[in-house]
Amino acid sequence: MNSNKEHSRYQRQISLKEFGEQGQQKLQQAKVLVVGAGGLGCPALQYLTAAGVGLIGIVDHDCVELSNLQRQILYTTEDVGRPKVEVAAKRLIALNPDTKFQTYNVRITNANALEMIKDFDLVIDGSDNFSTRYLVNDACVLLDKPLVYGAVLRFEGQVAVFNLEDKLSNIKTNYRDLFPEAPEFSLSCSEAGVLGVVPGIIGTMQATEALKVITGIGKPLINKLLTFNTLNNSFYDFDIVNSELNTVYPKTKESFKEFNYEQSCFTSVTEISKEEFDNSLKESDVLFIDVREVDELPIVNDFKHLKLPLSRLKVEWNSITANERIIVFCNSGQRSLQAVNVLRGHLSTDKVFSLKGGIAEYFLADSFK
């Protein structure tokens, strides 16, 4: 430790005999990338910063939304509309000026992931969709980086440490040994809901696992997945083994860049801007489809559209009649990208587009006019 000030900041953990000055030095030298500054990312970032991790990378392309504040505790009401990485970095620097931050206000894709991850020692997955989860997993496998995984839904969460070898058995597993391929259908938190404390608990557990891996204390969740159910306070753990079914993943950096991660690989051609959306509203032969679940806010009354939640669209796509163009939208622009994929596939047309950023951002832009 260089100074008394630093020593007193970290005194409570340095005084742990397993941790000590040595643990603090390891943290100071550590470089951790947190993917997603949302419900999981916020608490993970706060605890890693507070603990004195030397360099923290934050990647997130979203802006703060009002519906985030129930669980994303780094942000305040005033921050709505501002880029998450900017707000997060500002708050975290104030928390601990010893930590350096590298922010990436972009969506992590297979075009930029390897470059982004390569200089970090450990990655925390706090993303909110399957395509990013598989992409980050595969990138960590290719670059041989430990990955601390966390995911939540409703009242439950999952946490695991992937791609780190168990010293006794020499076995190393990853997300694809658990779920070899992304599911065709799944619910996100905006569809299924989540209790705010759940990502708080799971994100904090991810930070705990990261601190254990970096400092070498305790037994991290290697080759294990731990689940926690807040309703009945039950923990359950699963042993993960190398699976023969884990075959569908890119084996080289080149094939990673060409691998189809669905949403993350969509190019701008599938997405339209707010301006293009406005122009399309004036055309006659365009079908607009709201693919959000019923009851999701904001309610859209401003233009004629069909309400067909993504979960139903996947089975009822044949109820859609031919149109010159179809424009789908959801809250953030992620589910609508899935809907584009479904409709383009089934209707054999490429004239299906998704509103970039979703209807929430669309209305937000409107309210600033």
Added chain:
Amino acid sequence: MAIKVLAFGQISDILSRSEMEFSAMKDTEELRREIAKQFPGLSALNYVISVNKKIVLQNTSLKDNDVVALLPPFSGG
């Protein structure tokens, strides 16, 4: 002869309970088929099975008193 089944995530909603018992089942495939028959809502859902806490992605034989867990993937963050 019974097998205890634990349900996680959305599966416990579909089953309307987080724990249930099934009479003797030869293997995990038979159990999957039986569960799908009793709970058609489950057919659209992806999930993996663990037998006595160990994830098994391929068909695995079951014996009396085994504890099987049904785990769906979560994506939320």
